[in-house]
Amino acid sequence: MPRYKLLLEYEGTRFSGWQVQQGAKSIQGSLISAARDAFNNVGEVMGSGRTDAGVHALGQVAHIDLPMQIPVQKILFGLNDNLPADINIISATPQNDRFHARHDATGRSYLYQISLRRTAFGKPFVWWVRDPLDIGRMRRAVIGATGMHDYRGFTDMSPSEGSTKVLVESIEIATVDQMLLIRIRGSHFLRKMVRRIVGTLVEIGRGKLPAGAVNDALESPGSMSMNYTAPPSGLFLDQVIYKGESFRGGLKPALIIGSAEE
Numbered sequence: 001m002p003r004y005k006l007l008l009e010y011e012g013t014r015f016s017g018w019q020v021q022q023g024a025k026s027i028q029g030s031l032i033s034a035a036r037d038a039f040n041n042v043g044e045v046m047g048s049g050r051t052d053a054g055v056h057a058l059g060q061v062a063h064i065d066l067p068m069q070i071p072v073q074k075i076l077f078g079l080n081d082n083l084p085a086d087i088n089i090i091s092a093t094p095q096n097d098r099f100h101a102r103h104d105a106t107g108r109s110y111l112y113q114i115s116l117r118r119t120a121f122g123k124p125f126v127w128w129v130r131d132p133l134d135i136g137r138m139r140r141a142v143i144g145a146t147g148m149h150d151y152r153g154f155t156d157m158s159p160s161e162g163s164t165k166v167l168v169e170s171i172e173i174a175t176v177d178q179m180l181l182i183r184i185r186g187s188h189f190l191r192k193m194v195r196r197i198v199g200t201l202v203e204i205g206r207g208k209l210p211a212g213a214v215n216d217a218l219e220s221p222g223s224m225s226m227n228y229t230a231p232p233s234g235l236f237l238d239q240v241i242y243k244g245e246s247f248r249g250g251l252k253p254a255l256i257i258g259s260a261e262e
Helices: 027-039 072-082 135-141 193-206 213-219
Strands: 003-010 045-047 056-065 087-095 105-115 147-150 165-176 179-186 235-242
Touching: 003 027, 003 072, 027 045, 027 056, 027 072, 027 087, 072 087, 105 193, 135 165, 135 193, 135 213, 165 193, 179 193, 193 213, 193 235
Parallel strands: 056 235
Antiparallel strands: 003 056, 003 087, 045 056, 105 179, 105 235, 147 165, 165 179
């Protein structure tokens, strides 16, 4: 069956996550259903990685096997016409049958959005933190977090499920208007890892954890569990890259929340 690479975006609020689950609405399941409705048959549908319930994507990548060669424009129309409004296929490109959306990915980027003020409009896409945050302290807390580290303290995965070592390329923290942005780029990510890094940084910014808490957990994996889990609403799978590709420059929000001026 011909294989295609799909670039898609979705609002994860109504979904149980990427992966098909019994009795639950998933992104993968919706994509399979749309392909069957449009093209009568579908083979393998695999994403670059799982996103949890309520997590969004600006640039998820998947591969899909269709029953025959189909023009790209017809794939886009066929899938999008049968998908719910909160899932959108941005592009489809033919691939050889060895391409694998997950195994061939060389890097992933996640964006987390924290609102610094209460908002009536952005609640599904931000975490509103009521307390003042010391952003300089948060930046200092991640200075030693890049490179290869054991992130066992930031996941609920057991080491028996696989290695908990992750190569983190960068952790950026910036403010845009009333939004605090945290972008984390790495080779791959463990279950809840990004949300727990963000949750830990917020506790550091609040002054409730020491500035060295992140480094302490990385230096003594297994001895500390950083169970401060940020809510899924603010998290976006931002970008997935493959051999020969590079991450985009510039850090900008998926949603702008401006100053609350009367």
